Amino acid sequence: MPGVFLLRGLVLLLLLLAFLDLRWPLPGRVVYLLDFSPSARESVFALAARLPPHAFYLAFAERAALLPGPTARRLDLGERTDLRAAFREAARLRPSRVVLVSDGLLEPVPPPFPLDALYVPPKPHVDLRLVPPPYPLFGETVGVGVVLEAPVPAEARLRVEGPGGILERSLRLSGRRAFPYTFPLTEEAEVRAVAEGPWGRSEARVRVAPADRAKAWVLGDPALARYLEAQGFQVEEGPLRFPLAADQVDLVAVGVGVPDLPEGAPEALRDFLRQGGGLLFTATPRGLFFGGWDRALPEELPLKPLGRKGAALVLVLDVSGSMAGEKLNMAVTGALELVRSAAPEDYLGVVLFGSGSRVLFPPRPMTAQGRKEAESLLLSVRAGGGTVLGQAFREALRLLQGVPVERKAVLVLTDGLISDPKEPILSLAAASGVEVSALALGPDADAPFLEELAQRSGGRFYRAAFPKDLPRLFLREGQKVFRGERLEGRFPVEAASHPLAQGFAFPPLAVLLPARAEPWAEVVLHSGGRAVLALGERGEGRVAALATDLSRSWQGWEGAAPFLGGLARYLAGSRQALALHAYPEGPGVRLVVLGRLEAPVARVGGREVPLVPTAFLRYEAFLEGEGVLLDGKRRIPLRLPLPGEWTPRDGEAVLRALSEGSGGRFLSLGDLPQAASAFLPLRPYLLGLALALFLLERLLEARSGRFPQVP
Incomplete structure (x- = not known):
């Protein structure tokens, strides 16, 4: 067919x-993307009359909007540039050809279609921004970042006003400049800045409020507590609670002695220091050497007594049958505390009494070998017999006669009634010239006799209701006998070359404990050949010792509070301080965090960016937006110097790369398309x-x- x-x-x-x-040829659709951001809009407006009238026009900055024609103007699209928004709106128009007209001061975004680009020069301008410190602490010196950006060379007169005074500069800018405006942060503050030039005027202001206050626990030094309160510290003066937690306190200032604190306090303070806490010892009448800290924490205290003459103490210990068990065990524990509290120039001896008397060991220097032998002998003591004191007391006084020190003392401990005549013992004590202290243990002790014994010789009387009280009372007596010397007068102070002492004129001291610094410590203040303030690092923490009594020295000196506040902030710094630095890098910033963190992450734009540890106490991350730093319960807003609308770039190179990379063309003004062809498949x-x-x-x-x- x-x-x-x-x-x-x-x-x-x-x-x-x-x-x-x-394909069948049809008339095409040309879409022009006009950059109406602040840096480009004036150049685009000047070009508008030369753009073809028969096309579609989209203006964009932070948002995009369709224009009725190329000469229409919109000033309500924002102050930054978002190329993604422009591309989304252009794609909805189903264009045959897209032409971007911009200065290129934008973040490059790959287009979803072939893109032609026409470069226009940016407006001469100097952009001014103030970047607040991310984690300012009350009382510290903070820096507000002053950031100036000029996409083309420009001159500017800058004026910054705030708590740090007025700063004025004349600048020639080409690119980006940044510098800090610093001041001490003692209350919420405002910083204002203005930049002016032939190009116009830029203004910025920012408020800075303290993010946190350091916490200080002050023990036995009211004068120091008032100084720190004046410097913005949260000060606690109640009994110290153990164990010391990281979120409980940043600094512990100690103006009391070892016997004034609970059992185990020296060990707890040492652990607190080694784990990053701050310690400050002051020379109140019961602190520093008077409190026995040079013996209780010999490896942690940066000062040691200078020129001590030493003292001698003989313990007359009741070992009668009634002392058997817990009483004797705690008495031996107390004697061991005396051994440990004595310095090498101190002498310690022990005489035992029951039905008779026995010299356990005569007074000997408490060197390392002397301590070792004394501890071994004390651990061998056993109880038994009656309570005859006279012979043991006379033996103790006899042993002290040959000891080459000026200060000599006896400590008598008993839990019962003395069976031999008392008046001869009392008369001997009064005539001996030796300090005799007495300790009555329990309700059966001959307390009236023991109290009179102490009174006749100028010693001290103690009561111990329970055996567990003995170590504390033994140690208290040891601190009274083995104490340092205190000088009173007028002692000029000289400062070493140390940042903490710069800018201060120190007045003379009224009270001074002669002291020397340990080899590992740094001397900040000294008077003649004596160290006044020394500090150093032990473990991960910082410790300092001040060899004067603040209730008598530096009264009326206006610099006392600022100096002591700076010292306290330095000591608390290893735990409290958190330094954040941001370095511009491409389209974002490299964030560097210095401080003690657990598992820090930055939350930016709904996603979390972990901070990577790059060194000890150093963490880093690359961020392309602002957000918050999260670490445990801590939330720190991150306001960063990210690239701004006026960040200098090679805009022409940016547009060339965008166009050629997408399959489009980089155009000149004469190459602008009047129309476009579309082809129907x-x-x-x-x-x-x-x-x-x-x-x-x-x-x-x-x-x-x-x-x-x-x-």
Whole structure:
């Protein structure tokens, strides 16, 4: 059938044309993206009259909006540049061709279509921003970052006002400049800045409020507590609670002695220091050497007594049968505390009494070997017999006669009634010239006799209701006997070259404990050959010792509070301080955090960026937006010097890379397209028509009742 063969030929022809992918030319749609951000809008406005009228125009900055024509203006689209928003709106118009007109001061974003680009120069301008410190502490010197950006060379007169006074500069800018404006933060503060030049005027202001206050626990030094309160510290003066937790206190200032604190306090303070806490010892009448800290914490105290003459103490210890068990055990523990509290120039001896007397060991210097031998002998003591004191007391006085020190003392301990005559003992004590102290243990002790014994010789009387009280009372007596010397008068102070002492004129001291600094310590203040203030690091913490009584020295000196506040902040710094630094890097910043953190992350734009440890107490992350730093319960807002609208870039190179990378062209003004062509693909239509003709052919063959034979 001729008709069938004709249809078959047409089908083959249509399939051939579809294979060739023919396209039908149609009028195209040109979309112009006009950069209306502050840096580019003036150049784009000046160019608008030369743009072709028959096109679609989208203006964009932070947002995008369709314009009725190229000369229309919009100033309500924001102050930054978001190229993604512009690309999204352009894609909705189904363009045949897209042309970006911009200064290139934007974050490059790969376009979803071939993009042509036309470069316009940015407006001469100097952008001014103030970046507050991310984690300012009350009382510390903080810095507000003054950031100036000029995309093209420009001159500017800068004026910054705030708590740090007025700062004025004349600058020639080409690119980015940043410097700090510093001041001590003692209350919420405002910083204002203005930059002016032929290009116009830029203004900025920022408020800075303290993010936190350091916490100080002050023991036994009210004068220091008032100074620290004046410097913005949160000061606690109640009994110290153990164990010391990291979130409980940043600094412990100690103006009391070891016996004034609970058992285990020296060990707890040492652990607190080693784990990053701050310690400050002051020379109140019960502190520093008077409190026995040079013996209780010999490895942690930066000062040691200078020129001590030493003292001698003989312990007359009741070992009668009534002392057996816990009483004797705690008495021996107390004697061991005396051994440990004595310095090498001190002498210690022990005489035992029961039914008779026995010299356990005569007074000997408490050198390392002397301590070792004394501890071994004390651990061998056993109880038994009556309570005869006279012979043991006379023996103790005899032993002290040959000891080459000026200060000599006896400490008598008993839990019962003395069975031998008392008046001879009292008379001997009064005539001996030796300080005799007495300790009555329990309700059965001969307290009236012991109290009179102490009174006649100028010693001290103690009561111990329970055996567990003995070590504390033994140690208290040891501190009274083995005490340092205190000088009173007028002692000029000289400062070493140390940042803590710069800018201060120190008045003379009224009270001074002669002291020397340990080799590992740094002397900040000294008077003649004596150290006044020394500090150093032990473990991860910082410790200092001040060899004067603040209730008598530096009264009326206006610099006392600022100096002591700076010292306290330095000591607390290893635990409290958290330094944040941000370094511009490409489209974002490199954030560096210095401080004690657990598992820090930065939350930016709904996602978390972990901070990677790069060194001891140093963490880093790369951020492309502002957010918060999270670490445990701590939340620190991150306001960073991210690239701004006026951040200098090679805008022409940015646009060239965008256009050429997307398959478009980098245009000059004469290359702007007046119109665009669009092409309709014919393949779907040709294939559809071929299918229809094929079905028609099959229908005709079915009606004729015959099919063509296959040769």
